[in-house]
Amino acid sequence: MLVPHVTGLALSQAIKRLRARGLRVGTVSKRPSARSRGTVLVQSNRTGSKLKSGSSVSLAIAAPLPIVPNTIGDNRFASQRELRRAGFSVRTTKHQTSSARAGTVIDQAPNGGNRARPGATVTITLAVKPPAPPPPTQENNCTPGYSPCLPPAPDYDCAGGSGDGPAYADGPIYITGSDPYDLDADADGVACE
Structure with missing residues (x-):
């Protein structure tokens, strides 16, 4: 049996196409992706390769990207901990302001609630007190x-x-x-x- 091309198809379509060729779906794993949920991203066997009837083809399908937590208003350590637990890297910048408590997150990019790739860098901006005016x-x-x-x-x-x-x-x-x-x-x- 020749393995059909199923990458880019919805999982249900990929299953139908594999069954039509006498093949079974093996393990289905999920990978965070910007593609539509359930879209086949990777197939274990190359298109056109030969397999025995009843053989399995494993698939990796798209899962939604994780949501970036909103950490504005948190202190630096709580923000970094929450972002890292969600699977993101953290970069820290500082901005002088007297309108927020020093050490508080006053901005982040990407914003909380947006989706981003696992391991993506979230930049948090911390409030720092402006220097005292000279006497x-x-x-x-x-x-x-x-x-x-x-x-x-x-x-x-x-x-x-x-x-x-x-x-x-x-x-x-x-x-x-x-x-x-x-x-x-x-x-x-x-x-x-």
Whole structure:
């Protein structure tokens, strides 16, 4: 008996075709596949090979790909454990955010609920705290052009002078650039002397 080509057929069609040639179906195993459930993926004997009547041909048929678990919101270790138990490899990336607890899964690809090949890599993204902002430097709290520092104010006048403030500076104040408060009346580079 010549073995018919049954790869790509539904299991029921493959069985009919084998029986029509006087052959039996041997072991039927399942393999995860993107093909339709029950489609013959592999046959044990090549098409056209000769077998005795009543011989068995084993088949491997398509089974649905496993579903990727949704691990968003889980901690890193729980996510990795669940994904590995489901048969997937895990890759971890990090993303700075203040909207989620550090170490929490905030994204994954492929998404939970999708089907993927066993052993496929699922990338999980973990929340990490953004770095703390640097403390303000004195420059950020100083009006440019004066030494020592003059904290920003609507206006400065020299203490003891005739100005109306609202802020007053005790001299000497060295002019290191522009003089936005016009404190250096004699333009000698030193104000409030």
